[in-house]
C-alpha cells in the first residue's frame with residue numbers, strides 16, 4: 001500500500017511540474033490525440049504496471065478528444081485564449097495585428113472558420129459591429145448564435161469608459177456603446193481571461209479543471225508584472241499623450257496618464273484641418289511631448305502635427321501582439337513593450353530612454 005501511495009504522489013508531482021514547465025513556452029504543451037489516448041488506455045488495461053503513471057499523466061494533461069475550434073476576432077483575445085487552452089484548442093484570429101479592428105477586411109475564409117467554430121470570442125461593445133454580423137449570417141453556425149454558450153463577448157463584466165450620454169450615430173462614431181479598447185489595461189485582461197475560461201469550461205466541461213489551472217497561472221504571471229509597470233510609468237504621472245484614435249484611455253487610467261486629445265475629431269472619423277489646428281493649440285498649451293500612432297493610422301499626419309507643436313516625439317505603438325516590432329510574443333510581452341514605448345515617448349530629452 002505504501003508503495004502505491006508513493007507512486008501516486010511521485011507521478012502527480014512529476015506530471016504537475018512537467019505541465020507547469022510547458023505552460024509558458026511558445027510551443028504549446030504536448031497533448032495526446034484521441035487515437036493516442038485510446039492506445040495508451042489499451043496498453044494500460046493489458047496490465048503493464050509501469051504504464052499506469054503514463055496513463056495518469058494523460059488524464060492530468062487534459063482529456064483526449066477532438067480539439068476545440070476557437071475563433072477570436074482580434075489577436076489580443078487570441079493570445080489570452082491560447083494561454084488558457086494550449087494545445088486543447090485550434091485558435092484562429094480574424095483581424096491582423098496591424099489592422100484597424102473597427103474596419104477589418106473580411107475575407108471568404110473567415111466564413112469557413114466561423115462555420116466550423118465551437119466558440120467565438122469577440123471584443124464586443126460594438127468593436128466588430130462594422131464587419132462581423134454579415135460573416136456570421138453567411139457562416140450559418142447555430143453554436144455561435146446570440147445567447148449560445150459558444151458566443152462569447154469578452155466585454156461582459158468590463159466597466160466601459162466613454163459611454164455616450166445620448167446615442168448619436170449621425171457622424172459615424174464607432175464607439176457608440178462606450179470605448180471598446182479595454183484590453184490595453186492588464187486588469188481588464190485578467191477579467192477577460194476569467195470570462196474566457198468560464199466559457200471554455202461550459203462548452204468543454206471535461207477540461208474545466210485544466211482551464212482553471214491555466215487561468216490562475218495566467219493571472220499570476222500578469223498580476224506580478226503590473227506593479228513593475230506602474231513603477232516604470234510613475235515618473236510621468238499626470239502627463240498628457242496624444243493619440244490618433246481613442247485606443248489608450250484604459251491604459252492611461254491604469255498608469256496615471258491622460259489621454260484626452262485625438263487627431264481624429266470623433267472615433268472613426270478622419271482628421272480635418274480645423275480639428276488638427278485646435279489639437280496643435282491645445283498641445284502647445286499643455287506641453288504635450290508625445291503622439292502615439294498605431295500601424296494603420298497616418299504617421300505623416302502625426303509628424304506634421306508634431307512639427308507644428310515642436311519638441312514632440314511620434315512613437316509607434318500597437319494594441320495587439322505583433323502589431324509593432326518587439327510585441328510578437330504574447331499579451332504580457334505586448335504590455336511589457338508598450339510600457340517601455342510610452343515611457344520612452346514621455347521622457348524628457350536627456351533622460352535615459
Ligand SMILES: [Zn+2]
Nearest residue numbers: 102245246267
Ligand atoms: Zn475604437
